[in-house]
Amino acid sequence: MKNRIIILIISIIIALIVLGIGLYGLSNTKEDNKDKATNGEIEKSTGIENEFSDISTEESDDEESISEESNSEETDVSEKEETSTSGNDVLVSIVPETSDIDPNKPMVALTYDDGPAGNNTLRILDSLKKYNARATFFVVGYNLDGNEDIIKKIAEQGSEVANHTASHKDLAKLTTEELNYEVNSVADKIKSLTGQKNVLIRPPYGSVNDFVMSSLTEPVILWSIDTEDWKTKNPEATLNHVKATVYDGAIILMHDLHSETADATEMLVEWLTNEGYQIVTVSEMGYYRRGGLQTGVRYGSLQP
Numbered sequence: 001m002k003n004r005i006i007i008l009i010i011s012i013i014i015a016l017i018v019l020g021i022g023l024y025g026l027s028n029t030k031e032d033n034k035d036k037a038t039n040g041e042i043e044k045s046t047g048i049e050n051e052f053s054d055i056s057t058e059e060s061d062d063e064e065s066i067s068e069e070s071n072s073e074e075t076d077v078s079e080k081e082e083t084s085t086s087g088n089d090v091l092v093s094i095v096p097e098t099s100d101i102d103p104n105k106p107m108v109a110l111t112y113d114d115g116p117a118g119n120n121t122l123r124i125l126d127s128l129k130k131y132n133a134r135a136t137f138f139v140v141g142y143n144l145d146g147n148e149d150i151i152k153k154i155a156e157q158g159s160e161v162a163n164h165t166a167s168h169k170d171l172a173k174l175t176t177e178e179l180n181y182e183v184n185s186v187a188d189k190i191k192s193l194t195g196q197k198n199v200l201i202r203p204p205y206g207s208v209n210d211f212v213m214s215s216l217t218e219p220v221i222l223w224s225i226d227t228e229d230w231k232t233k234n235p236e237a238t239l240n241h242v243k244a245t246v247y248d249g250a251i252i253l254m255h256d257l258h259s260e261t262a263d264a265t266e267m268l269v270e271w272l273t274n275e276g277y278q279i280v281t282v283s284e285m286g287y288y289r290r291g292g293l294q295t296g297v298r299y300g301s302l303q304p
């Protein structure tokens with residue numbers, strides 16, 4: 001009889017322990033789910049990737065003068081509109097099969113607009129190659145014919161070819177048909193020349209509105225550091241501007257139309273490398289910092 005009672009008590013104790021473990025496990029699962037849900041919300045609400053610390057103006061080439069109106073408009077746009085307007089589809093960016101990038105180390109993206117520009121672009125490519133660096137070239141449609149070899153060379157070197165539209169118009173002022181032509185004609189040509197699946201876009205003057213943002217089917221890339229290379233045309237000034245303002249995740253704006261920018265690049269690539277920066281494409285930085293870039297979002301920088 002005594003033995004039976006002891007066995008009964010032990011059984012009850014074991015049953016209670018099992019029940020306790022079960023309940024503890026259940027409450028932990030609930031906590032996990034709660035955390036996941038919260039993280040999801042945070043990700044959603046901070047879907048804004050724009051940080052316009054140093055956006056001012058972007059000039060095109062000399063022949064193409066930009067009115068005061070365009071410049072002020074651009075500044076307005078970058079200050080006002082910092083939200084994601086649509087789309088959460090992650091576009092996995094193009095990443096080389098054997099990448100030498102360390103995601104935990106600082107990186108920057110050099111970007112060159114308005115080319116390709118013959119020898120200047122080739123000199124920039126040489127400087128990049130010397131330091132195992134890569135850049136993103138936002139090319140304009142009217143400079144593509146006859147420069148197909150340069151476009152291919154950019155891609156072969158592991159750099160990125162991106163879209164700066166067919167004729168450098170303010171996209172916010174176009175009809176749907178005009179907008180589609182400005183964007184798609186260049187994107188298609190880049191894809192056929194390089195084999196790239198995605199072609200990032202930088203709107204001329206950084207000018208977009210809700211209509212443009214919802215129409216574009218590729219991520220929009222602005223910039224965080226405007227070197228004003230087109231204005232100073234002074235390699236030291238461009239270098240010093242970057243030295244004074246660079247940070248991990250910065251997207252640096254330059255223009256390969258100018259020989260002074262090719263001169264600046266040579267110094268810049270050396271300096272950035274010595275400072276410990278990895279010089280990568282925008283898509284690479286997007287991949288390592290955000291897991292890819294999204295449509296409907298404007299990126300001014302890609303900080304950790």
Ligand SMILES: [Zn+2]
Binds near residue numbers: 114164168205
């Ligand atoms: Zn431009």
